[in-house]
Amino acid sequence: MGPAAGLNYPSRSNWPPGTSRSADLDALAVPSRPLLQAALNGDRDHPAAPRTPPDIAAQARNAVDAGARALHIHAFDTDGRQTLAAEPCAATLRAVRAVCPGIPISLSTSADVEPDPQKRFALVESWTDVPELVTANQGEPGIAELCELLVTKGIGIEAGLLSLDDAQRFVASATAGRCVRAMVEPLDADPDDAVAHAAAIEQVLFDAGVSLEQVHHGDHIASWAVNRRAIPRGHGIRTGLEDTPVLPDGRTAKGNGDLVAAAASMLNEYRSSTSLTSPPDQL
Template structure:
C-alpha cells in the first residue's frame, strides 16, 4: 500500500483494448476490488451499455456504480464526462442531468465545448469535479475560467506518446496552474509507456498519480500488464 500521503487513483477502463479491461458491472467490480487491494484509493471508470459502447446514460451508469460500490465500500468513484463518449454538449448535459445514481466525482476536461455549463450542473448536483487539463491551452482556460474554487482537484493529463515530451508538458501545465494561484490537489498521469515517466515526476513533486488500463497496458519495464491490479501495484511501489 502507498504510504506517502499522495493519492493513487486507478483508471479501470476506457477505449484501450486489453483482455482484462472491464466493461460490464460485474467485470468492473472485480477489477475495482483488485485495484483497491493493490493500493488504489480512488477509482475512475467508464460505464458501457448493452451494445458494449461507452455511455453516459443513467441506467448503465447506475448499474456500474452500484456494482463497484458493493465491491469497494467507501472508495470514491469518478466517472468520465469526456466528449469522446458524447460529443454533443447539449446531449451530454441532458444525460448527466438524468443520472439517478451519482458518482462521488467526475472528470471534466476543460478544453471541451460546453464544459462550463456542465460544471455548473455538476456543482448543483453535488458531484465533485476533477478538472482535466490535457494541454497547455486547457490549463490557461482553466486558470481564467474561475471554476477552480468549485473543483476537488486538477488532473494533469499530457497525452504525448514520447516520455520526454509528456513530462515537459506536465511541467508546463503544472507551472501554469501554480502561477495562476490555484492550490488544488493535483493528480498526474500520461498515456502508454509515457505514463510512467509522468508518474515518476509527479511523485517526486509530491503530487498524486493515476494508472490503470485506461492509461496504459504496459508496466514500467515495458512488459504487458496482466490487469489493473498489477498496474496499481507498480504505481504503489513508486509511492513507497
C-alpha cells in the first residue's frame, strides 16, 4: 500500500540525497529519557474516545497512570464538535488540570478543527485559559501568524510536521527557533512507508541543523512502527486514540490507558536491553 491519499510529498525515490544516511541521523539521538505523550481524542471514531471535559479528564488520568508525561487533547463543544472556542477549551483545561496537576497539556489548532486561518487566529486570541503547549501544523495556511500569536501569549509551540513538504517549509521559516519540539507525524497507512517517511522528515531537520526535541508517531497500526523506530534514536513517542485505535498486535484498544501502557512497555523494554545512542562529540 502506498502513501496516504491527499498528502503532498515526493515518493521515496525522489526524496533528497542523504535520506538514508543513518550515521548522520544518529547525531539526532538524545541520551535522555524520551517523552511519552498521550493524544486522547481528536476525531477518532472509537467508543472510548472522550468528548466532554469530565470524560477527557478521566482518560487523561488513566493515561498518566499508565506512563504518559504529557497530554495532547482536542476540545469539543456541547454538540460534540471539535472547537477552538474559549469556553470549551478553558473548561477542558480546568478539568484535566484538576486531576493531572503538573502534567503539560497541548491543545490542537489543526485546520481540521477550524479551516479558516483568520477565524482560527481570532479564536486562539480569545483564549482566557491557555495550555502549556499548542501543536501548530506547519503546512497549514496562516501558521506563521498563529505561531507569532502563540509566542505573545506565552504558549509553547509543538511544530506539527505531517509531510516532507511540511518539514522543508518549517526549516526554511523563522519558526524553528521559537518552538519547544518538532512532532514527526507521517500519516502513511503502510507501516514501511510511514517509517521511511519519518526518516526523511528527520533527515530534513538534521540537514538544517534543527536540534529540537522530537516526538514521533503515525496513524493507526503504522503508528507503532514509527514509535519503534524512534525509541532507539532517543526520540519521544506519542500514542492514544487520536493516533491509533489498535494495540501493537492489532487488537482494538479499550481506551487510552491501554495504548499508553503498550507504549510505555516498548520504552521500558528498550531501556532494559540497551542504552540510548550517544550523539557525536561535535553535537
